[in-house]
Every structure is written in C-alpha cells, then in structure tokens.
Amino acid sequence: MRKMSSLSSLLLCLAVDVVVAQVVGVAQLSPRLTSHPxxxxxxxxxxxxCVLHLLIFTSPGSPQWMKSHEGRQTVGVLSFLSPVYITLLWATGQSAVELLWGWHSWQGLLQGYAVVAVALLFWKRYMPSLLAEKWQVPAQKNGASLKRLLGYMKPYTKHFVAVVCFVTISSLGEMAIPHYTGKMTDWIMNEDEPEAFTYAITVMSVITVMSAVCEFVCDLIYNVTMSKIHMYIQGHVFQSVLKQEIGFFDVxxxxxxxxxITTDTNTMSESLSEKLSLLMWYFMRxxxxxxxxxxxxxxxSLFTALGLPVIWVVPELSGQFYQSLSKKVQESLAKANDVAMETFSSMKxxxxxANEDGETKRYEKRLEETYSLNKEEAAAYAASTWTNSLSSLALKVSILYYGGRLVTGGTVSSGDLVSFVLYELQFSSAVEVLMSYYPHVKKxxxxxxxxxxxxxxxxRVPPEGSLAPQEIKGHVHFRNISFAYAKRSDTLVLKGVSLELKPGxxxxxxxxxxxxxxxxxxxLERFYQPKEGDILLDGESLQSYKIQYLHDKISVVxxxxxxxxxxxxDNIKYGKEDATNEEVYRAAKLASAHKFISQLPDGYETDAGSKxxxxxxxxxxxxxxxxxxxxxxxILVLDDATSSLDTETEFQVHQALDNLRKTEKCSVLLIAxxxxxxxQADHIIFLQEGEIKEEGTHDELxxxxxxxxxxxxxxxxxFQRNTGVDNEERSSEITGVN
Incomplete structure (x- = not known):
C-alpha cells in the first residue's frame, strides 16, 4: 500500500507539472507576453x-526522498533546466527561437524529464565520493576496488608506457581512413585533379599497415606482461593463505x-587481461x-555527447548487479568444489x-544452485546487451537526422559529413564496446x-619473538596450561596442565x-596459543623464539x-633441502626405512604418490x-608414530630413538x-579429560x-574378566606384562 501511495503521488506531481507547463505555454501566446517570451x-x-514544492509537502503519500534536500534540488533542476539552457544559448548568440516557443511542448517536457533522470543517476553515483574526497569525509572503502587491482601493475609501469605509446600510434593510424574518405568525396564532387585520389589511397594503405604492426607489437607486450602479473597475484594469494594460523584452516x-586461489584469481586475471585490454584500446579510439x-x-559533436549519458547509465547499473551476482556465483562454485574434493579424498x-549415488546427488544439488545463478547472470547480460543496442541505434538515427539538416543549411560540407558519419559510427561502436565490457571488469x-x-x-598469532640461540638444551616446561579450540570455545580441552620434558x-x-x-x-608447535599459562623452553617463553627457529629444533611425527x-x-629432505645423501641414508637407517627403500625398483627416487x-x-x-x-x-615428538609398525620394526625404531636421545641429549615426548x-619412558603421565590424573614411572603407576x-x-x-582376582594378584600380573 505504501508503494502504491508513493507511485500515485509521483504520477500526480507529473500530471500537475504537465498542466502547469501547458497553462504557461498558452499564456505565452497572449498579446502582452508575445513580445516578452x-x-x-x-x-x-x-x-x-512553487506548485511542485507545495504539492510534495502537502501530499501525505509523497515519498520520503522527495521531501529531502535531494528532492528539493531535483524539483529545482526540473523547473529551471529549460530557462537556464535557452537563456544561455541566446546569450552566446546561438539560435534559441524554436526552443523558446516550444519548451512547454510534450517533446520538450519529455526531454527535460530524461535529462533530469540521467543527471540524478550520475549525481547519486559519483558526487558522494567526490564530495567525501573534497571535504575529507571518510568514505566507505571497497577492498576489491579496481584501483587496488591496477596497483599490481605498478612494477611494470615501463611496459604499460610502451603499450600506451603503441596504442596511441595505432589509434591515430585508424583515423586516416575516415579522414581521407571524406577528402575523396569532396575531390570527386568538385572534380579536382585525379592524382589526389591516388595519393589518398596510397597514404591510407601505408598508415593502415603501420597501424596493424603497432597493434601487433602492443598485444605482444601487453599479454606477456599480464601473464607475469597473473602469476604474481596467484603466488601472492597462495603465500598469504600459507601465513594464516592453523585455526584458520580448521574453520x-x-x-x-x-x-x-585458482578459480577466482583466474576469473579476475582473465577479466583484467582481456577485458581491460579492450577497454584501453577502445578508450583511446x-x-x-x-x-x-x-x-x-x-x-x-555536442549533439552526440548529449546522447552518451543514456548509454552510460545502463552499463553502470548492470555493472553493480554483475558485481554482487559474481560473488554469489563464486561462492556457489566453491561449495561445489568442496563437495568434490571431500568425496575424492575419502574415496575408499x-x-x-556404496554411497556413490548419494555423493553424486550432493554434487548435483550444488551445481543446480550454481545453474540458477548462471541463469540470472545470463538474463541480466541479455537485457543489458539489448538496452545498449537499442540506445545506440536511437543515437545513430538522431545524429543522422540532425546532420542532414546541417548539410542542407550549408553549415557542414558533404565531405565533412561523410567523414563525421564514419567517425561517429566508429565512435558509437567504441562507446558500446566500452560500456558492454565495463560490467565484466566489475565482475x-x-x-x-x-x-x-x-x-x-x-x-591471529602473537608477534614473532627474536630469540634464536646457537644451542638450546631442549628443556620444555608446560606451566598451568588451559586451552579450548575456537570451534568449542566454551569447552576446555586442557585444564591447568603442568609437565616437563627434560633433555636426554x-x-x-x-x-x-x-x-x-x-x-x-x-x-608445543605454536599452532595455537594457550588461554592460560605459559610454555617455557630453556626458561624462556615459547613466544619469545622465532617461529622458524622453533620448527627447526622441534620435530613431530x-x-x-x-x-x-x-x-x-625429497620427502625425507623436506624442509632441509641442503641435506646430503649420507644424511638421508643415516636418517633412514635410524628409522628402519633404508632396507625397504633400497629394495624398491627406483630406490630413494621412488615417487611416494599423492598423500x-x-x-x-x-x-x-x-x-x-x-x-x-x-x-x-x-625436541622429538612421537604422536602415536609407530602404531602401524609390526612388533619387530617398532622395537628397532625405539632402540634407535633410545640411543639418539642419550647421545644427542634431545627431549622426547611420546604419545601412544x-x-x-x-x-621404557623415564616419566609417564596419564591424561584424562584435560587433567593429569597420575604420573610416575611404569612400575610406580x-x-x-x-x-x-x-x-x-x-x-x-x-577378553577376560578379572572377577575374583584380588588386587595383589592383579598387580603381580600387570608387572609381568610385556
């Protein structure tokens, strides 16, 4: 009801405005005003x-925006657009008789409404940001701005300067054909010397070839440069993701x-590479x-320029819709990719x-959501293209009509008219391309x-520390540690845990x-930070050390x-690429891996395969x-690292680890x-529900x-029940367990 009331009020204002204009037009024909138009x-x-302001503020159904300062400005522009424009033409000596006596006609009123509507759209689109910049008003920042994307091109400024130079030369070369076509028209009509015709053909041919060569060189430099930029952007995003804390990957x-990293960067880079290239070419044209x-x-030219705002507004509106819709499409594709990756990684x-059909239905459901968004995108693109074509056609017809009148009036020669028409056709096509590809850049x-x-x-990690001593003992002290994961922040996983890892x-x-x-x-690896308590390494807080240094000193299996x-x-050398073959063989022997690796057809060069x-x-x-x-x-951490080994191999590995911790005095944390x-552990801790329930040696416990x-x-x-067995017998039983 409120929308209907607002629409009715708006229509009423338009009707009253038309009636007032017609009344004034009739009064203009009276004897007293005929001499003072x-x-x-x-x-x-x-x-x-006055009438529109009175109607707006007295009508209860008037939209709120009409009663605002912006609405009053709109009414003022609508009312005084014709007087200001016609007076300006008269003051500059231009012919204004036809407009002066026809401003109140239906044609004049419709033109006024169209101009005001376009001006209002441009004002709402551009002026707030310009005013914010002028008066230093903090405007809302858009993280994904075109300016920021273009910032990636700064290191290649020289390349783009060369590109602009070649584009300029090529564009100027293309101006030769319309120019000399018009000249030839004048020469033919005036029956000038025939050598001029041959000369014009020769010049056009030479300039066209030079323009094509410049365009080829420009495309070569541009595409190579954009490939480098695409590679840099993708690598930069990948590096930024790698720097995130482990909790980021949990959620x-x-x-x-x-x-x-792949789809979005490709979409962005392709749009910038291909579409921005076209925008640059056609802008110069x-x-x-x-x-x-x-x-x-x-x-x-002025008549052509006045028709351009109509063509500009439509792509701007469709570009904003494209920007929001593109984000939804990318999110939908990401969800579909997530289903596919989850399914393939858990194929066994x-x-x-036997849930292949179920996973297929899940994937198809995600694709259907993407398909529905793609249909909206296709419909929006079709509507935008149709509107652009229709507005361009209307502009061409109007220019041809007005140009014909100028030719009959002797203002423009026949040759200049031909040249202008050719220029205008290329100009309209170039503007149409600019406007049609602009939404792709917004995308x-x-x-x-x-x-x-x-x-x-x-x-979300504390600032990196600065400690990186030449040697450390490896004495770790967990002191009153409490911790909860972000997904379950109200559930403590560790509750006041204190323990020590001693060298050797x-x-x-x-x-x-x-x-x-x-x-x-x-x-211990600083993947997360404790909510309470601290972890000390050789008496210093773990956060005081450099992260890279810690990961060099702590190994986890x-x-x-x-x-x-x-x-x-390469898997054994991972993170230590400068290790020699002897070091690789020694580590493999300590881990009881050298024998089975040597028996493989390719030995240490055998591909481990995906995961x-x-x-x-x-x-x-x-x-x-x-x-x-x-x-x-x-510090060596074994998190149930021998669970898949047979008894003999596990014994050999633990023997090697036992020798290692004694000879190199490293601290070993065993979770099993x-x-x-x-x-065989020097100290055993029984951890249950985040609390230390018992600790001591095997025999003590x-x-x-x-x-x-x-x-x-x-x-x-x-599989046995211990009913009827007293504690003393059970203890003796347990002591003999191997």
Whole structure:
C-alpha cells in the first residue's frame, strides 16, 4: 500500500507539472507576453517550482526522498533546466527561437524529464565520493576496488608506457581512413585533379599497415606482461593463505580455499587481461575519434555527447548487479568444489559404504544452485546487451537526422559529413564496446573480494619473538596450561596442565582418546596459543623464539603422517633441502626405512604418490620418522608414530630413538596408545579429560593400581574378566606384562 501511495503521488506531481507547463505555454501566446517570451519562460519555471514544492509537502503519500534536500534540488533542476539552457544559448548568440516557443511542448517536457533522470543517476553515483574526497569525509572503502587491482601493475609501469605509446600510434593510424574518405568525396564532387585520389589511397594503405604492426607489437607486450602479473597475484594469494594460523584452516574448507586461489584469481586475471585490454584500446579510439569529430563539426559533436549519458547509465547499473551476482556465483562454485574434493579424498570410505549415488546427488544439488545463478547472470547480460543496442541505434538515427539538416543549411560540407558519419559510427561502436565490457571488469572486482579478504587477513598469532640461540638444551616446561579450540570455545580441552620434558629423557603421555594429548603437541608447535599459562623452553617463553627457529629444533611425527607427491628422498629432505645423501641414508637407517627403500625398483627416487598412497602405512610412518630425525632435533615428538609398525620394526625404531636421545641429549615426548614402548619412558603421565590424573614411572603407576594400571590390564587381557582376582594378584600380573 505504501508503494502504491508513493507511485500515485509521483504520477500526480507529473500530471500537475504537465498542466502547469501547458497553462504557461498558452499564456505565452497572449498579446502582452508575445513580445516578452523570456518573461513567460522564467515565470513558468518559478510557477512550476512553487506548485511542485507545495504539492510534495502537502501530499501525505509523497515519498520520503522527495521531501529531502535531494528532492528539493531535483524539483529545482526540473523547473529551471529549460530557462537556464535557452537563456544561455541566446546569450552566446546561438539560435534559441524554436526552443523558446516550444519548451512547454510534450517533446520538450519529455526531454527535460530524461535529462533530469540521467543527471540524478550520475549525481547519486559519483558526487558522494567526490564530495567525501573534497571535504575529507571518510568514505566507505571497497577492498576489491579496481584501483587496488591496477596497483599490481605498478612494477611494470615501463611496459604499460610502451603499450600506451603503441596504442596511441595505432589509434591515430585508424583515423586516416575516415579522414581521407571524406577528402575523396569532396575531390570527386568538385572534380579536382585525379592524382589526389591516388595519393589518398596510397597514404591510407601505408598508415593502415603501420597501424596493424603497432597493434601487433602492443598485444605482444601487453599479454606477456599480464601473464607475469597473473602469476604474481596467484603466488601472492597462495603465500598469504600459507601465513594464516592453523585455526584458520580448521574453520575454512579446503575446497573454498583452493577455489579462491585458482578459480577466482583466474576469473579476475582473465577479466583484467582481456577485458581491460579492450577497454584501453577502445578508450583511446574514443578520445581520438571525438577529437576529430569536434574538429569537423562541434554542433554534431555536442549533439552526440548529449546522447552518451543514456548509454552510460545502463552499463553502470548492470555493472553493480554483475558485481554482487559474481560473488554469489563464486561462492556457489566453491561449495561445489568442496563437495568434490571431500568425496575424492575419502574415496575408499565412499566406496565402502556404496554411497556413490548419494555423493553424486550432493554434487548435483550444488551445481543446480550454481545453474540458477548462471541463469540470472545470463538474463541480466541479455537485457543489458539489448538496452545498449537499442540506445545506440536511437543515437545513430538522431545524429543522422540532425546532420542532414546541417548539410542542407550549408553549415557542414558533404565531405565533412561523410567523414563525421564514419567517425561517429566508429565512435558509437567504441562507446558500446566500452560500456558492454565495463560490467565484466566489475565482475572481476566482485571475484576479487574474497581474494583480498585472504590477502588482508592478519594471522591471529602473537608477534614473532627474536630469540634464536646457537644451542638450546631442549628443556620444555608446560606451566598451568588451559586451552579450548575456537570451534568449542566454551569447552576446555586442557585444564591447568603442568609437565616437563627434560633433555636426554623420554616423557610418555597416555590416556583415553579426547583427553588432550595431541593438543599438547599443537601447543608445543605454536599452532595455537594457550588461554592460560605459559610454555617455557630453556626458561624462556615459547613466544619469545622465532617461529622458524622453533620448527627447526622441534620435530613431530604424527600417527597419520602426510607425504608429498615427490620422491622418497625429497620427502625425507623436506624442509632441509641442503641435506646430503649420507644424511638421508643415516636418517633412514635410524628409522628402519633404508632396507625397504633400497629394495624398491627406483630406490630413494621412488615417487611416494599423492598423500603417500604408493607406500604402506608402516612404510609411511618410517619415512616420516626419518624426515624428523634428519633435522637432528632437540625436541622429538612421537604422536602415536609407530602404531602401524609390526612388533619387530617398532622395537628397532625405539632402540634407535633410545640411543639418539642419550647421545644427542634431545627431549622426547611420546604419545601412544600401545604401551609396549611406554614402559621404557623415564616419566609417564596419564591424561584424562584435560587433567593429569597420575604420573610416575611404569612400575610406580602399576603399584599404585590406578587408572594407568587399569589401562595396562585392559590391553593385556582384553577378553577376560578379572572377577575374583584380588588386587595383589592383579598387580603381580600387570608387572609381568610385556
């Protein structure tokens, strides 16, 4: 109802304005005003302004924007547009008789409404930002601005200067054909000497060839330069993502991240490379074409320029719609990619549960959402193209009509008219191309929004420390640590945990799953920061050290280590590329991996495959252990790292680790569910529900007959019930467990 009331009020204002204009027009024909037409002109403008203001402020259904300062300005422009324009023409000596007596006609009123509507759109689009800049008013920043995208081109300024020079030469060369075509028309009609005709053909041919050569060189330089920029942008985004904290990857889907780095950067770069090239070419053509048009006839040029705002407004509106729609399309594609990557990475699970059809339906559902957005995008593009073509056609017809009148009046010669028409046809086509490709650049801006979110995002980690001593002992002290993950910030995973890792000793942490064992490892590697407490390394806070230095001194082997799609030797050398072959062989022997690697057809050059799928689980763990040992760590963390090894291999690995910690005095943190290696630890900690329940040596904890003893008993006798067995017998039973 409110919309209907606003529309009715607007229509009423238009109807009253038309009636007032017609009344003034009739009064202008009276004997008293016939000799003073300017009096009726300005009196009509004042009367229209007063009546419209009165109607707007007294009508209850008037839209709020009409009652604002902006609405009053609009009414003022509408009322005084014709008086100001006609008076200006009269003052400069131009013919204004026809406009002076016909300003109140239907044609004059419609033209006034059209001009005011276009001016209002341009005012709302451009003036707020200009005023904000002039008066230093802080305007809202758009992170994905075209200016920022163009900032990536600054290192290649010399290349683009060369491109602009070649574009200028090529564009000037293209002006020769319309120019000499018009000259030939005059020569033919005036029957001038025939040599002039031959000379014009020769000059046009030479200039056209030179223009084509310059265009070729320009395209070559431009495309090579844009390829470099695309490579830099993609690498910069990739580096920015890598710098984020581990918590960022916990809440962000891998498919979403990969889509931003690949699909979005490609969309942005292609739009900037191809579409921006066309915009640059046609912009130069527009500038030169309009210059030559003004030189031929300023009146026709002015008439052409007055029709351009109609063509400009439509692409601007469609460009804003393209920008918002493009972002939705990219987000939809990212969701579809996420489903595909999740399915392919868990293919064994999908096949085990025979859920191929279910995953296909999930993927198709995401694609349907993308398809619906693509339909909207296609419809918007078709509507924009149709509107552009229609407005361009109307402009061409109007120019031809007005130009014909100037020719019949003797203002423009026949040759100049031919040249102008050719220039105008190229000019209109160039403007149409500019306007049609502008939404594509806006689309690139929309696709870059998420990219710049990654680039601008500051990693949520404390400032990096400065400590990087030549030697450290590797004495780690967890002091009253409490921690909760961001996804479950109200649930503490660790509650006031305190423990020590001493050089040359092995500290084992055991307990049920979900107790917080792996969280200790994450905190030690500074993947996360404790909510309370502190972690000390050789008496200094862990945050005081450089991150790269810490990762050089701390090596971690997880239960499911990740290998990369490269050779086994490169996997062992990962992060220590300067390691020699002897160091690789030594680390592999310590990890009991040298024997099986040597038996492979390609030996150490064997490709591990994607995520190490070309080697078994046990082999993968031994390669990961070798990767950790080659760094000569001062702190070695084994997070259930031998769970996939057979008993003999596990014994050999632990023997090597035992020798390593004693000879190199490194601190070892062992997290295990199988207790065969835990018994050899110097200190054992039982962690349950984020709290330390028990600690001591194996024998001490067994004698205590608490939670640790119960865990040992369950692993030793998984299918037996201990009813009727007293504590003393159970303790003796547990003590003999191997």
């Amino acid at each position: 300017f009096l009726a002109l300005w009196g009509g403008g004042i009367l229209r302004a 962000s889907h891998t498919g979403d991240i990969v889509s931003r 527009v500038v030169f074409l309009f210059g030559f048009m003004v030189n031929l006839s300023w009146k026709l 699970t999908v096949r085990s549960f 690139a801006i929309g696709a870059s929004e998420k990219i710049f979110e990654y680039v601008d995002r500051e990693p 000793q092995m500290t084992a942490v055991v307990g049920p799953s979900g107790g917080g064992k792996s969280t200790l490892v994450n905190l 997880s239960q499911e280590p990740k290998l990369f799609a490269r050779s086994l030797k 190490g799928d070309k080697v078994s689980g046990g082999q993968k763990q031994r390669i990961a252990i070798a990767r950790a040992l080659i760094r000569h760590p001062k 569910h199988r207790l065969s290696a835990v018994k 067994v004698q205590k007959d608490g939670l640790y003893a119960e865990l040992v008993r369950k692993q030793n006798m998984p």
